[in-house]
Amino acid sequence: MNSNSAASRTTRAPVHPAAAAVGRAWPITWRTSLGLIAALTSCTPAGDERQPGTPPVDGTTSSASDRGAGLPCTPSVTALPAIPGGYRLVGKDVAVPEDTVLAVEDSGEADRAARLFAKWGLVVRAGAVVDLQVAPDWESRARIGWGTARTPAATTTVRACPPNDEQSGWMAFVGGTWVAQAACVPLVVRSNGQENRVNLGIGVACDEPRR
Template sequence: MDVAVPDARVMSVHDSGEPDPAARLFAKWGLVVRAGRVADLRVAPGWADRARIGWGGTPSATVQVHACPPEDGSAQWVAFVGGTWVAQAACVPLIVTSNGQTDHVTLGIGTPCDNTQTP
């Protein structure tokens, strides 16, 4: 996979100040994408009214991130600052697609996930 997301058990949340009720709390985290790749991320079906994601733009239910190839050929990965907004603390399921491969991940946003279940 050409995308890395945090593996922390719980990410801390803070009041976001956003007017959108689905984006009341924010957990900041970095998204890392292999240089030269494109990553599509979306909150799982049924979560669009409870969670948003974003890295350099308006929080939304779907995001596409382009990791430009480095000019000097040295960088292998590109990091993006952003995170997840939620209505309330939750275990948020995300669908991540890059280079023809799709993975399902869950992020503990303000609360731990029960990792025995898949989204």
């Protein structure tokens, strides 16, 4: 073996353009953001996401002075410039999936009303405070929750951080819906003094009987 042949085998390979582009990926597009929502695991430790000092996942500032209400922002997945494809507006400040059926899996929860879980990302207008509630007749059969320290509940409040640039028009939150059995679940959404309702097919389409 001569020195020339050894040198040829140790020559550094050129960097692939796709790998080099990783460092230039920001700002994240809504397509990438939607992929991040789907990739997140559905199980996180239960806790109170309203505790002071809990920063949003995307690094957005979470302080009482920003919100003016003494409570921090709900931890979010990422900021989005617009509502992602495959989502529909509910009122003016919330977007939910357009999917006819949201897939369910066993949740492992002791609460019988939360036996099955459908993971989906909630999208909220930056700066909005939104109250979500399982419709009154469904409080014994369904639960909801978003944020990294979520707890299944019949009601929840999501506080989206105010926008800090043109890429932060909307915020995405990980979570979803728990149900006792697959069903078309009605949710009540309140924001800015307005109330809207939306039906979500959790494990079954809304025009099909419950299983």
